[in-house]
Amino acid sequence: xxxxIENLIKDxxxxxxxxxxxxxxxxxxxxxxxxxxxxxxxxxxxxxxTNELKPSRVQVADMIGGxxxxxxxxxxxxxxxxxxxxxxxxxxxxxEDSIKEILKSSDNFGHGKAxxxxxxxxxxxxxxxxxxxxxxxxxxxxxxxALSRLVEWNGAETRRACYQxxxxxxxxxxxxxxxxxxxxxxxxxxxxxxxxxxxxxxAYESDEQTKGEIEDVNRKIYNLTDRQINEVYNQGxxxxxxxxxxxxxxxxxxxxxxxxxxxxxxxxxEIVREATEKGIFEKSxxxxxxxxxxxxxxxxxxxxxxxxxxxEAKDLGLMKIKYDLYPYDRSVVVTGxxxxxxxxxxxxxxxxxxxxxYKKTTHISHGMLRLPSGKMSSRTGEVxxxxxxxxxxxARVKKKMAExxxxxFTEELADQISVGALKYSILKQAIGxxxxxxxEKSISFEGDSGPYLQYSHARAQSILKKAIAEKLVSAxxxxxxxxxxxxxAPSRSQGPAETSFSAFGVLERLLYRFPEIVExxxxxxxxxxxxxxxxxxxxxxNTFYVAEKIVDANDPASPYxxxxxxAFTQVLRNGLTVLGISAPKEM
RNA sequence: GCCCUCAUAGCUCAAUGGACAGAGCACUAGUCUUCGGAACUAGUGAUGGCGGUUCGAAUCCGUCUGGGGGCACCA
Numbered sequence: 001x002x003x004x005i006e007n008l009i010k011d012x013x014x015x016x017x018x019x020x021x022x023x024x025x026x027x028x029x030x031x032x033x034x035x036x037x038x039x040x041x042x043x044x045x046x047x048x049x050t051n052e053l054k055p056s057r058v059q060v061a062d063m064i065g066g067x068x069x070x071x072x073x074x075x076x077x078x079x080x081x082x083x084x085x086x087x088x089x090x091x092x093x094x095x096e097d098s099i100k101e102i103l104k105s106s107d108n109f110g111h112g113k114a115x116x117x118x119x120x121x122x123x124x125x126x127x128x129x130x131x132x133x134x135x136x137x138x139x140x141x142x143x144x145x146a147l148s149r150l151v152e153w154n155g156a157e158t159r160r161a162c163y164q165x166x167x168x169x170x171x172x173x174x175x176x177x178x179x180x181x182x183x184x185x186x187x188x189x190x191x192x193x194x195x196x197x198x199x200x201x202x203a204y205e206s207d208e209q210t211k212g213e214i215e216d217v218n219r220k221i222y223n224l225t226d227r228q229i230n231e232v233y234n235q236g237x238x239x240x241x242x243x244x245x246x247x248x249x250x251x252x253x254x255x256x257x258x259x260x261x262x263x264x265x266x267x268x269x270e271i272v273r274e275a276t277e278k279g280i281f282e283k284s285x286x287x288x289x290x291x292x293x294x295x296x297x298x299x300x301x302x303x304x305x306x307x308x309x310x311x312e313a314k315d316l317g318l319m320k321i322k323y324d325l326y327p328y329d330r331s332v333v334v335t336g337x338x339x340x341x342x343x344x345x346x347x348x349x350x351x352x353x354x355x356x357x358y359k360k361t362t363h364i365s366h367g368m369l370r371l372p373s374g375k376m377s378s379r380t381g382e383v384x385x386x387x388x389x390x391x392x393x394x395a396r397v398k399k400k401m402a403e404x405x406x407x408x409f410t411e412e413l414a415d416q417i418s419v420g421a422l423k424y425s426i427l428k429q430a431i432g433x434x435x436x437x438x439x440e441k442s443i444s445f446e447g448d449s450g451p452y453l454q455y456s457h458a459r460a461q462s463i464l465k466k467a468i469a470e471k472l473v474s475a476x477x478x479x480x481x482x483x484x485x486x487x488x489a490p491s492r493s494q495g496p497a498e499t500s501f502s503a504f505g506v507l508e509r510l511l512y513r514f515p516e517i518v519e520x521x522x523x524x525x526x527x528x529x530x531x532x533x534x535x536x537x538x539x540x541x542n543t544f545y546v547a548e549k550i551v552d553a554n555d556p557a558s559p560y561x562x563x564x565x566x567a568f569t570q571v572l573r574n575g576l577t578v579l580g581i582s583a584p585k586e587m
Numbered sequence: 588g589c590c591c592u593c594a595u596a597g598c599u600c601a602a603u604g605g606a607c608a609g610a611g612c613a614c615u616a617g618u619c620u621u622c623g624g625a626a627c628u629a630g631u632g633a634u635g636g637c638g639g640u641u642c643g644a645a646u647c648c649g650u651c652u653g654g655g656g657g658c659a660c661c662a
C-alpha cells in the first residue's frame with residue numbers, strides 16, 4: 001500500500017514538473033490524520049517558486065493533492081490536505097482484505113523477505129562456567145533471543161550461538177578456592193561455584209602470594225598438567241553447563257552452536273602470531289598488543305606476557321571459527337555495553353586481518369541491570385542469580401492466580417507468565433539503556449506489561465471458544481482460523497457502524513501494520529517497537545471488547561467482530577512469538 | 588586527564604527530523620444485571636541549561652551541568 005501511495009505521488013510530481021523531490025510516506029501518529037501521510041509538499045514547495053508565483057506550502061500541497069485525487073486506487077477513501085501534509089484515508093475494501101490476509105496467513109503473518117537468502121549468526125548470553133548465571137545474563141538472553149527471532153522473521157537462515165568462558169583467570173579463581181576449601185568434586189553445585197568464584201576473586205586481590213598461586217592454577221588448567229586440578233575443573237565445568245541448559249529451556253532459547261574459550265584461545269593466538277609478523281600487533285613489556293590509538297581507540301593486550309591468549313585474541317579467533325563452521329552473511333554479537341570500547345578495538349584489529357568478516361559483523365551492546373544500591377558485580381558476589389529472580393516473580397504470579405481463583409494453575413503456566421513479565425520489562429525499552437532493577441517495582445502485571453498482553457490474548461481466545469460453542473463459528477475451524485473461516489468472515493460493511501474512530505476502527509488500523517513493525521524492528525535492531533505496538537494493539541482490542549458485544553447470535557455484525565477478534569489473537573500471538581514470550585490460551 | 592554513552596511527567600519507560608511529545612505506575616473522578624476487572628473511560632502532570640542548523644528539533648551540531656561505562660596483560 002505504501003508503495004502504491006509513493007508511486008501515486010511520484011506520478012503527480014512528474015506531471016507537475018518536479019520529479020526529483022525526496023519525500024516520505026508514513027503513518028501519522030494520530031489516526032485522525034489518516035492512515036498514511038506524506039510530507040512531499042513541505043520538502044519541495046520551493047521548487048514551485050517563480051518570479052511571478054510564490055505559492056505557500058499549503059498551496060503546493062493542494063496542487064499535488066489535486067493531481068493525486070484524479071487517480072485514486074480502490075482502497076483509498078479520500079485524501080485531505082492539512083498543515084502542508086497530504087493525508088490518505090483507507091476504506092472498507094482495504095480493511096476487509098487485510099483481515100482476510102491475516103486469517104489466511106495465520107502463523108506466517110508478519111514474515112518478511114528483507115533478509116531472504118542470507119545466513120545470520122547471533123551470539124548472545126555468553127555465561128561463564130564457574131560463575132553465577134545472573135540477571136545480567138537474563139537480560140542478554142532475552143535481547144539476543146528477540147533479535148534472533150527478528151532476523152528469522154525477516155527471512156534469514158539463523159543460527160544461535162553461545163560463547164562460554166570455560167578457561168581463564170576467573171576459572172582459576174574458582175578452582176583455586178575449591179581446592180583451598182577442600183571441597184570434593186562430588187560436592188560441587190552451581191551455588192558452590194558462584195560462591196567459590198567470589199572467594200577466589202577476593203583472595204586474588206588481597207595478597208601477592210595468593211595471586212601467584214591462582215596464576216599457577218591458571219597455567220595448569222591451560223596445560224592440563226595437574227590431575228587434581230583437572231578433575232575439579234572438569235566436574236565444575238560439566239555442572240555449570242548443565243545448569244545453564246536448564247535455564248535456557250525455561251527461557252525458550254535453544255542454541256545451535258556452543259563455542260568454548262578453551263578452543264578459541266589457541267586459534268586466536270595463532271592468528272595474532274601471524275599478524276604480528278605482518279606488523280599488525282607489536283610486543284610491549286613481553287605482551288602482544290594492538291595499538292588502538294592509531295584509530296582513536298586505546299591499546300589492548302591480545303597475548304599476555306605469559307604467552308596466554310587474552311579475551312581479545314579469543315574473540316578474534318571466534319570470528320573465524322564461526323565463519324568456518326557456518327559461512328554467515330551477517331554476524332551479530334550481543335554483549336553488555338561495558339564491553340563496547342573493548343569490542344571497537346577487537347573489531348578494528350579484525351578489520352585489518354579479516355576485512356570481509358569485519359564488514360559482516362555487528363556488535364550490539366545492551367545496558368546493565370543495576371541494583372538500586374549501585375552496580376551489580378559477580379566479582380564481589382553481589383549478584384542476583386537468575387534463578388532467584390525467576391522464583392521470586394513466579395511466587396508473585398502464583399499469588400495473583402490464587403487470588404483470582406479462576407483456573408487450576410500449573411507450574412508451567414506460572415513460568416510462562418513469569419518469564420513473559422520479565423522479558424517484556426526488558427524488551428519494552430531500547431537496547432543499550434540500563435535497567436535499574438528493583439524487586440518490587442520492575443515486574444508489573446498490569447498496564448504496560450507482559451502479563452497484560454498475555455491476558456488480552458487469553459481473553460480473546462475465550463471469546464473465540466464461545467463463538468464456537470454458540471455455533472457462530474463451526475468447531476472444525478478451531479481456534480486457529482483457517483481458510484474456511486473466510487467464508488464466515490463477512491464483508492466489512494456488515495460490521496458495526498463506525499463513529500469517527502471507534503475502538504474497532506483503531507483495531508483494524510493497527511492490525512495490518514504488524515509486518516512493517518517487524519521489518520522496522522530488525523532494521524533498527526529495536527525490539528521495543530514490537531513491544532510498543534503490541535501494547536497499543538491490545539489496548540485497542542480491550543477497548544473494543546468493552547464497547548461491543550462480540551458473540552451475539554442476533555447481531556448481524558457479530559461474524560465480522562468475531563473475525564476481527566480472530567485476527568487480533570493471531571497478530572498478538574505472532575508478535576509475542578517474535579519477542580520470545582509465550583501466549584497461553586488460558587491464564 | 589582522554590574516549591564512549593545517557594538526561595523526557597512525582598516514578599519506570601516510548602517517540603525513521605514532522606502535525607497537539609505517547610504509555611504504565613502513583614494521584615483524582617468515573618464505568619460494569621453483558622463474552623475473563625491482570626479490563627475500560629476521563630483528569631492533573633514532562634523534553635536538564637544556553638546557543639546554532641532547518642519550512643519544521645526530544646531527535647542533528649556546539650557548549651555547560653549532572654549520571655553511567657571504559658582506558659595493558661580480568662571478562
